[in-house]
């Protein structure tokens with residue numbers, strides 16, 4: 001695009017600049033201010049409030065990011081550091097507002113486990129939402145685990161049976177129950193809790209992290225909906241250095257416009273092998289000459305696995321908007337996370353015509369996301 005520019009750029013302007021920058025870990029984002037943990041695990045461990053430096057350009061900063069800070073990194077009251085660099089991410093958990101929205105947002109960076117939290121009742125489980133979150137996990141290269149909460153209210157057997165063919169590990173929790181099995185899945189990982197509002201994500205975080213003090217609120221008895229109590233993502237360290245857990249706000253939908261089908265099928269080793277061997281190029285695995293049915297008929301994989309794979313692939317189509325129109329009027333609590341456009345899928349889109357694209361340049365504008373929640377004082381304000 002700009003021939004010769006690279007070669008003529010003065011050497012001093014090349015990255016990495018800021019050799020003296022201090023590394024940190026973003027634990028919270030709130031209206032353009034970032035809470036960054038510095039010197040973690042040492043006597044000098046401290047949270048530092050930071051803003052993004054202009055030189056970051058459009059690059060988003062989200063919870064879980066590893067960043068480099070300059071300026072006042074003392075963490076003293078009323079000081080502000082600047083984030084001058086975001087280190088390459090090992091994973092990016094993404095969603096779009098719906099499947100037709102090409103502008104994805106990254107929810108959390110660098111996490112390796114996705115805890116899909118679903119209540120067995122109050123609110124009712126919605127398998128389609130589980131499917132979509134599974135797809136998001138596979139796409140991000142994260143290991144999913146299902147956490148079925150509120151087993152004191154309903155029996156998990158049916159839901160467990162439905163997901164058995166997928167081989168996704170699951171834990172069942174109940175009010176006052178012990179969480180050792182869940183701890184086992186979290187230990188040594190950076191895990192993200194996702195799910196509808198009111199399923200009990202913050203309740204779990206409070207039980208796992210003694211001084212977390214995440215606000216929780218009841219589920220509306222009439223609508224069965226949660227109240228979008230948590231309004232932004234927050235990373236908390238598990239006791240004894242057992243890893244990190246990231247609580248996120250309940251979302252109504254999990255758009256998958258950005259997902260590549262290959263990433264989904266690659267999570268099914270037995271079927272991925274069949275697809276490589278038997279399917280025509282660019283097979284969508286629904287077409288008539290798809291080789292997977294034959295692969296299954298020959299006994300290389302089970303029919304239930306193939307059905308589950310196809311269900312997940314089809315969950316990418318259409319939206320998972322609630323069929324009840326009354327519910328659609330309810331606000332969706334959303335992340336304070338910065339918008340980030342998808343370089344892979346958005347090439348055709350004219351960014352200049354996109355009102356969302358400007359958000360990146362003005363972090364304050366992020367506060368206009370459709371949040372109507374009992375705001376929780378959990379951010380770095």
Ligand SMILES: Nc1nc2c(ncn2[C@@H]2O[C@H](COP(=O)(O)OP(=O)(O)OP(=O)(O)O)[C@@H](O)[C@H]2O)c(=O)[nH]1
Nearest residue numbers: 150175197198200201202203216217228229230250
């Ligand atoms: N009966 C029962 N209630 C639970 C259980 N876990 C959580 N709850 C209740 O469910 C309600 C919602 O819990 P939260 O932890 O606020 O849910 P959340 O997923 O964080 O919701 P958002 O922050 O809105 O996304 C609270 O009233 C909890 O006390 C459970 O295992 N059994």
Ligand SMILES: [Mg+2]
Nearest residue numbers: 201202229230
């Ligand atoms: Mg919550």
Ligand SMILES: [Zn+2]
Nearest residue numbers: 279283285290
């Ligand atoms: Zn196929």
